[in-house]
Amino acid sequence: MNYSPVKTVFLFFLGLIAAGTALLALPASRNPGFDFSFINALFTSTSAVCVTGLTVVPAGEFYSFFGQIIILLLIQLGGLGYMFVSTVVALLIGKMALKDRRILQEIFDISSFSGLKKLILKALFFVLCIEIAGAIVLTGVFMKEYSFFESVYLGIFHSVSAFCNAGITPFANSLESYSSSPVLLYTITVMIVLGGLGFFVIVDMYDHFKNKTQLSLHSKVVLLMMAGIIVAGFLFFFFSQEFGFKSSRGIGYAVNNSLFQAMGARTSGFSSVPTAVFNEFTEIIFIFLMMIGAAPGSTAGGLKVTTLALVFVFVISVLRAEEDTVLFKRRIPEDLIKKAVVIFVITIIAISVLSAALVLLEPDKKSINVIFETVSAFCTVGLSMGVTPGLSAAGKFFVIMAMLTGRLGILALLITMLTSVTKHKNIKYPESRILVG
Numbered sequence: 001m002n003y004s005p006v007k008t009v010f011l012f013f014l015g016l017i018a019a020g021t022a023l024l025a026l027p028a029s030r031n032p033g034f035d036f037s038f039i040n041a042l043f044t045s046t047s048a049v050c051v052t053g054l055t056v057v058p059a060g061e062f063y064s065f066f067g068q069i070i071i072l073l074l075i076q077l078g079g080l081g082y083m084f085v086s087t088v089v090a091l092l093i094g095k096m097a098l099k100d101r102r103i104l105q106e107i108f109d110i111s112s113f114s115g116l117k118k119l120i121l122k123a124l125f126f127v128l129c130i131e132i133a134g135a136i137v138l139t140g141v142f143m144k145e146y147s148f149f150e151s152v153y154l155g156i157f158h159s160v161s162a163f164c165n166a167g168i169t170p171f172a173n174s175l176e177s178y179s180s181s182p183v184l185l186y187t188i189t190v191m192i193v194l195g196g197l198g199f200f201v202i203v204d205m206y207d208h209f210k211n212k213t214q215l216s217l218h219s220k221v222v223l224l225m226m227a228g229i230i231v232a233g234f235l236f237f238f239f240s241q242e243f244g245f246k247s248s249r250g251i252g253y254a255v256n257n258s259l260f261q262a263m264g265a266r267t268s269g270f271s272s273v274p275t276a277v278f279n280e281f282t283e284i285i286f287i288f289l290m291m292i293g294a295a296p297g298s299t300a301g302g303l304k305v306t307t308l309a310l311v312f313v314f315v316i317s318v319l320r321a322e323e324d325t326v327l328f329k330r331r332i333p334e335d336l337i338k339k340a341v342v343i344f345v346i347t348i349i350a351i352s353v354l355s356a357a358l359v360l361l362e363p364d365k366k367s368i369n370v371i372f373e374t375v376s377a378f379c380t381v382g383l384s385m386g387v388t389p390g391l392s393a394a395g396k397f398f399v400i401m402a403m404l405t406g407r408l409g410i411l412a413l414l415i416t417m418l419t420s421v422t423k424h425k426n427i428k429y430p431e432s433r434i435l436v437g
Helices: 005-024 038-049 065-093 098-108 113-142 148-163 182-197 199-211 217-238 251-268 280-291 305-319 334-361 367-378 393-419
Strands: none
Touching (some): 005 038, 005 393, 038 065, 065 148, 113 148, 113 182, 113 199, 148 182, 182 199, 182 251, 217 251, 217 280, 280 367, 334 367, 334 393, 367 393
């Protein structure tokens, strides 16, 4: 029987969602006084596994401590993803199938299993260190208001949620109550950035500083694109009318929250200021920022920054009538350019179709807010204009499909392109031209 990587990935995520839905359906998962709803349990489980962050019920009020632990585990497993989880398990038992080795070696561009094993073990070590460090700092912040054990729990929850770019929090208003806490805002921001860089870049940066090795082209592109997008987002929010430098709460408040929101708008879904204050122009900027994700192999979703970079340099090379596509004085293979363009085009089409369909399903809501919610779901961001809790059952199910498509669809497309074997035909058809433009 032929092995299907796409089927395996789908089964892993769907199995995780099904298990999460079943556990969240247990009476022990809900606080007293709240009724069970299958669509709400399925929605929450999907949002956690797909590290989206959209919720139809307040997690901290609706779900008990047991239910919140289930959500936390779903975030961690969903954020790390099938390949990372399956590889760690395989390493722990000392076995790994050749099929999994092949896929991982292609994705991470590693020629041997020993190199792959070293990468995965390093990545696991750094993930644990980053999440533990984040939890310790955040625990100190929460201890100003909560007991020690409550603070430890909140610190761990937010650390995992931030690193996995999930944006789910037990607080009903996200992190708006902590908009004046620079320590929390910058700790969460650093966690989001590190989670969005991807395992390969984190390990590559460590090797660069420790062993004085050269950063790979992949890492250079990721770091440059991430920095550029963060700066652009920060400048927009800082000079915006809603909470920028004109805020009565001071420049420090504006700087802290502008930077935090620039990251939250792209991948994590955390918010430190109410989204209700944004006008439609700001919503449109949010939509564009949400479409741009993080790095491949990271915990974040969206259109990967490397894909965007390749499409951009390809367009520039075409406009300049250059034969090769060059990035950092390196020629990019044609097959990579094709993959990037295909993923870019399919992402735009998928977002357009899903947005139009949800607008039709929810005619009583503002179109711009519905589009905002759709992009947030598909790109697994989690920011909301308050539309999601009020969606119809059909609308909720549609958003669930958008989250699954955004999280698994592009991943499945990438794996298909990586693992497909093309049968070259010994036939060449005559060339012809058509008019374009």
